Amino acid sequence: MITTKKDEIYDQDTLPSFPYAQLNEFYEIRRYLGKTCLGTKTIAYHSSFGCPFTCSFCAVVPIYNARWKGKSAENIYKDILFLKNNYGGNAIEFHDNNFFVSEKRTVEFSNLIKKENMIWWGEGRIDTINKYSDESLAIMRDSGCRMIFFGAETGNDEILKRMDKGGTQSAAQIRSFAARMKKFDIIPEYSFVLGMPADTEEESWKQIKRDVEFIREIKEINPETEIIIYVYSPVPVEGSELYEKVLASGFHYPEKLEDWIEPSWEKFDLRKNPLTPWLSAEMIDYIRNFETVLNGYFPTYSDIRLNRSKIKVLKSISSFRYKNKLYSFPYEIKAIQKIWKYRQPEIEGF
């Protein structure tokens, strides 16, 4: 095997502009701007590459090695305006791994986009955006920033340390930040990673139940918080304490390329069925059942097919279970979610 050196990440502003007009000659761009909870013609845009952090569970780390380069606010705005004026774009999803690395760039972009009356969404870090001033957050909201995706991961400070999140993220900060976002009317979309490696079965159970309680606490602080639940899937990050622990548990990846198409590995990338030795089938069921009840009692804002009456029905059939923490066999909720094709953003996106 020959491994070549990783190339640098180029200064995004020195690259040629995206050739939207040429592309449109072959594929009608207007048709690719989808209907989402943000708008009827949603632009998907990548304004930066990489991420300056090195979380030990994240697939972005081995690709970019803690490097990040972003386009200037002005150039992002130019592209968005072009897509709006020529193809009818009226909302934006920023798919950057970490859109909000620079407060200055975010505020500059917010000030530019404000007059365009477009709702926008992006992915960021709690500790980074928590350092933003109140004034910056207010400008973002005024400009149309309606929801931000954050990796909250867990309410356990020990595990957060093991995850190598870098920065200052802690359980206390995750709580207080949910409250801060409420003040600014920006929906925090918190993703959690349950089922991290533990030494004993008892410890695994304890940790899963602690995280479930933590999620409930966040919902009390700010019920608008969107919760995304993943089950931990190992990512090979060299030198990471977490990955060493994973290997020691007996976990290994498929050895041949064709092994990846085995049904058991099919969902690995979605972090839904991770085949990890420290998790039992009962634990996975517990997590999935809790998720079903939670999604029933707090249906996601991002599912545009759910109207008010459907939300009311879902909430009322899930209410007894959620309030009394009865998560086992939630077949009645699952049946309704199946009939109404309930949309889980972690699987289908917006």
Ligand code: SF4
């Ligand atoms: S901040 Fe997010 S994108 Fe960056 S390394 Fe951590 S998990 Fe990955």
